Amino acid sequence: xxxxxxxxxxxNGTIYEREVEARKLLIHFIRDDVDLxxxxxxxxxxNCGACxxxxxxxxxxxxxxxxxxxxxxxxxxxxxLADGDELTVLQQAFSDHHALQCGYxxxxxLMSATALLRINAxxxxxxxxxxxxxxxxxxxxxxxxFEAVSAAAEKISR
Amino acid sequence: VxxxxxxxxxxxxxxxxxxxxxxxxxxxxxxxKEDKRLVQGQGTFVDxxxxxxxxxxxxxxxxYAHAHITSIDVSKAESMKGVYGTLTGEEVASLTDPxxxxxxxxxxxxxxxxxxxxxxxxxxxxxxxxxxETRELARDASELVEIEYTHWRSRSRSSTTTPAATxxxxxxxxxxxxxxxxxxxxxx
Numbered sequence: 627x628x629x630x631x632x633x634x635x636x637x638n639g640t641i642y643e644r645e646v647e648a649r650k651l652l653i654h655f656i657r658d659d660v661d662l663x664x665x666x667x668x669x670x671x672x673n674c675g676a677c678x679x680x681x682x683x684x685x686x687x688x689x690x691x692x693x694x695x696x697x698x699x700x701x702x703x704x705x706x707l708a709d710g711d712e713l714t715v716l717q718q719a720f721s722d723h724h725a726l727q728c729g730y731x732x733x734x735x736l737m738s739a740t741a742l743l744r745i746n747a748x749x750x751x752x753x754x755x756x757x758x759x760x761x762x763x764x765x766x767x768x769x770x771x772f773e774a775v776s777a778a779a780e781k782i783s784r
Numbered sequence: 785v786x787x788x789x790x791x792x793x794x795x796x797x798x799x800x801x802x803x804x805x806x807x808x809x810x811x812x813x814x815x816x817k818e819d820k821r822l823v824q825g826q827g828t829f830v831d832x833x834x835x836x837x838x839x840x841x842x843x844x845x846x847x848y849a850h851a852h853i854t855s856i857d858v859s860k861a862e863s864m865k866g867v868y869g870t871l872t873g874e875e876v877a878s879l880t881d882p883x884x885x886x887x888x889x890x891x892x893x894x895x896x897x898x899x900x901x902x903x904x905x906x907x908x909x910x911x912x913x914x915x916x917e918t919r920e921l922a923r924d925a926s927e928l929v930e931i932e933y934t935h936w937r938s939r940s941r942s943s944t945t946t947p948a949a950t951x952x953x954x955x956x957x958x959x960x961x962x963x964x965x966x967x968x969x970x971x972x
Binding site: 647657662663664705724729733 | 816818819820822823824825826827828829832834920
């Protein structure tokens, strides 16, 4: 029906080579083809941020990118954050500060916050809020998430 | 003691007793056992579940804010290879009860279903569901659903409404144009 292309991407350190339809979105590739369902689809329109992943060091909403555009890139998803059973400081902070309830937006929040803390180890309150503005949460509310990120930033820089 | 001038109300602080929270309400945070898997992306949400021969759904949606549906033709979509089936509002209405209405009358008199029945009331309202082998196929097949509408141009200053027959072709997404333009609203 439509054109396919073979792409090679590295996701959380593992190399995947797959044939994909040219119109396939990166999030569908990650969730359906590679079976990493930690990244979620909340809106399909680039508003909610539940599908946020890090592509070659840049935070990306993966429903706004085609899988073929990711050819040759290195992608980090929520599954790649923890080292085995060892949670990252940020993941632990989310749990400690009750920054999640249903957990649907959490992977996106974690990726946004991870990307933020990498480029800015000492974010101000406004910078944290700005760093999370592309992510929507519908049950926990934002305050606990904000607190978790500030606590993690403080702990990491200590 | 604070007196509100011109009023008999007197608010005396000593009458407002601020009690410390009772011991029984204080305690420790209880760690949630589901947190660990959720922060690692290991939760299982409905969208994460896959089954053999699972179908993917795509909805044909209304391009109009307010229109009557005069006909729906799903035959081309259904004949496409890999399409499991389609569902229209009429079929939904024959298979299910209308949604429960929370509102009192007249709102409570509304009878609506999971898919539009006879009429669409907002742009993007789901009219036909198409289920197919893959997400892409469902999307392609839904482009083959043909729906005809009679719609009313929305207006603010006119008391009359003139129906204009409109046909929405196979694509439905490109934005159908009216075959006949309604007269411009006149100021009264």
